[in-house]
Amino acid sequence: MTLRLTNTLSRSKEVFKPLDDRRVSIYCCGVTVYDLCHLGHARSYIVWDVLRRYLCWPGQSDGAYVVKFVQNFTDIDDKILNRAAEQGLAMEQVSERNISAYFQDMDALNILRADAMPRATGCLDGIRDLIAELEHKGAAYSADGDVYFAVMKQAGYGKLSGRDLCEQQEGASGRTTTTEEGRKHHPFDFALWKGAKPGEPSFPSPWGPGRPGWHIECSAMVRQELGDTIDIHLGGADLIFPHHENEIAQSEAASGKPLARYWLHNGMVNVGGEKMSKSLGNFTTIRALLESGVSPMTLRLFVLQAHYRKPLDFTLEGLDAAATGWKGLSAALAVGQTYADSLGWGASAGSALGSAVGPADREWPEELRVSRDRFREAMDDDLNTAAALGELFELARPLRALANRLRIGDVASEAERAMEDRWTLLVELAGVLGLAAEREVVQAAAEGISDESQSGLSDVAIEALVEQRKAAKAARDFASADRLRNELKAQGIDLVDKPGGVTVWLRG
């Protein structure tokens, strides 16, 4: 088997074969940095992060590719200007603030940083050159300081989105009222360069001061970073038209070559059946969600439990379910580090955790080899992360049970000590999905029984209270016993009653 991806250009799954045998070039449409990112952005970048990790994974069907992943920041835009005006800031200040917030949020979600992250402001020469080239070739025309792309001149316009210029023209005929519309030869013509209005920030150009249109930024940045034809172009499904259609038109008019061989689009995040978006005001920012106590890995799991092309409804119930699911998976992932000593494991303990690329391929026991193959088959089938996660959960089940029993002081059986391979595989495959036990989780579990620096109560004090409760229980004074238990609970100490009257306490 080999990787197959749904290409929006053909609307079908195609076998993935990069231009170069071992290298893959990817361009992902980034954000316009006028505000914080919300869960729609989180989903998009999580799924593309998984694509990237999978391509780089040595265990993948075609072997590890060398990926160059480019993602832009749109830092010239009307919305940024509006935001700057509202807040009395310069455009750059708004951009910088949101770019640093972007990194903070995406780093938290364990999304690998792109190899290059060009900004529109850093690519103005390339943008102006490209526009001039298009104008020279007759694909664009200038009008009163604006420059427009002439869609009728570009054969194949509409091939990505399935749009027909003639039909659409009729539907749009009532919309030519504004001055901008008046300058266009065709309603679908779009601005490559917008002349500046008085007082607006602007950049010089052969057509007068102004700023670039949104679509041309991406065309120029792709060309600058990756060349005329790239392997994969990524983005949200809402970008298919007009953004990606226009990008294709511009780039292909200039180069005469295909812009991208595979176009992949992720489905939207919905709220109550409607798309989450700034304009509808129904969005939750990544930051707000994480600050509310939701773990980054919970969000990651929530996103990856659905196929990337389908709409995903965001609900608190769904998130809770993912949180509980992650709790179990996380326990299994952490068991190897947390209990390495008592299990006699540890060969690969540190290295595999959180790394993008797992341990090199090797011989696995039959059962694990089957799991690994199933995982790979699922991922090969258009990144079926939901099915891949199913494999992860099955792999994790006995490890989770082991972790939970060790946590309350049980001793591992012979069979359980022999599960190191299973654990190593789980960590490797989870890593392909960018899932890793969080540091806090590992530490909390490791420090659970012996640590005495966190809580206000010392171990000795706690043990004394546990003894008191034991005595109360023996005297059948359950009211006192329960009161002691509640007091400890309030201090963050959980009691676990085990068979034989033994009580274990854990710092929650």
Added chain:
RNA sequence: GGCGGCAUGGCCAAGUGGUAAGGCAGAGGAUUGCAAAUCCUUUACCCCCAGUUCGAAUCUGGGUGCCGCCUCCA
């Protein structure tokens, strides 16, 4: 109106011709004085109708419902 997509158990969600992964919730059991936590076990004939087929959730046609794009948008 045009283009595209979706419809699987209480919820989420895999599965594209041979008798339904996984997660959450629920139920039963173990443990417990009770509870919590934990462990084990367990719950579906796949929106409707017609058709193709030995056989369909899975293919075809029709219907119904929902969503996205057609303006900025991941």
